[in-house]
Amino acid sequence: MSDATQTSTFADSTGRRWPLEIHPLAMKRVRERTGVAIGTLLDDSFAGLRSLFTDPVLLADVLYVLVTDDAARLGVTADDFGRALGRGVMEDAADAFVAALADFSHRRVRAPLLALAGKEREFRAKAADLATAKLVAIDVDEALATLLTSNGSAGGSPASAGSTPPG
Numbered sequence: 001m002s003d004a005t006q007t008s009t010f011a012d013s014t015g016r017r018w019p020l021e022i023h024p025l026a027m028k029r030v031r032e033r034t035g036v037a038i039g040t041l042l043d044d045s046f047a048g049l050r051s052l053f054t055d056p057v058l059l060a061d062v063l064y065v066l067v068t069d070d071a072a073r074l075g076v077t078a079d080d081f082g083r084a085l086g087r088g089v090m091e092d093a094a095d096a097f098v099a100a101l102a103d104f105s106h107r108r109v110r111a112p113l114l115a116l117a118g119k120e121r122e123f124r125a126k127a128a129d130l131a132t133a134k135l136v137a138i139d140v141d142e143a144l145a146t147l148l149t150s151n152g153s154a155g156g157s158p159a160s161a162g163s164t165p166p167g
Contacts, residue, residue: 008099010092012084016074018067020096022104026066034061041101042109046116049101053094060085063093066100095121 009019027038036058041048052059064071064081071081085093098117102110 008096008103010089010096012081013087013089014084016076016084018063018070018093018096020063020066020100022066022100029068030062030065033065034058036062038062038101042105042113049098056085056090059090059094059097063097066097 008021009017011017022038031037036052037048041052052062060082061078063085064078067081071077076084095117098113102113102117105113
């Protein structure tokens with residue numbers, strides 16, 4: 001299989017594997033059914049791609065259009081497909097979409113696009129690690145004591161605040 005026809009796949013939360021392939025007919029279908037012009041996603045410093053990836057409903061619609069033939073063969077409706085994109089699947093699906101877009105793109109765009117996708121995955125992983133470390137470091141007893149102390153200095157308990165008639 002050549003680079004130009006290589007497909008990218010992701011698995012949904014039921015374990016079904018979905019191949020993604022971008023070609024002119026797929027681009028036409030996506031534009032007609034979702035309004036997303038795949039050919040412009042990389043314009044303006046990837047503005048369209050960033051916009052697509054921050055709208056999970058639109059991304060799910062685009063993905064479904066790309067897998068419509070396989071979904072029909074398997075009897076998977078758009079609703080079934082959308083429900084199966086939970087539990088962290090969207091990140092994998094977005095990565096597969098970028099890989100499929102890179103496969104379709106001109107050679108001069110392919111390498112930078114894949115490099116960008118790799119950096120974005122690295123960023124997500126480091127951000128998750130940092131957030132986890134900060135959450136693990138929280139001393140729950142200390143945080144609760146701080147919360148109670150700050151509430152106490154603000155005028156008492158919630159019950160006494162609720163019993164005071166409005167001014």
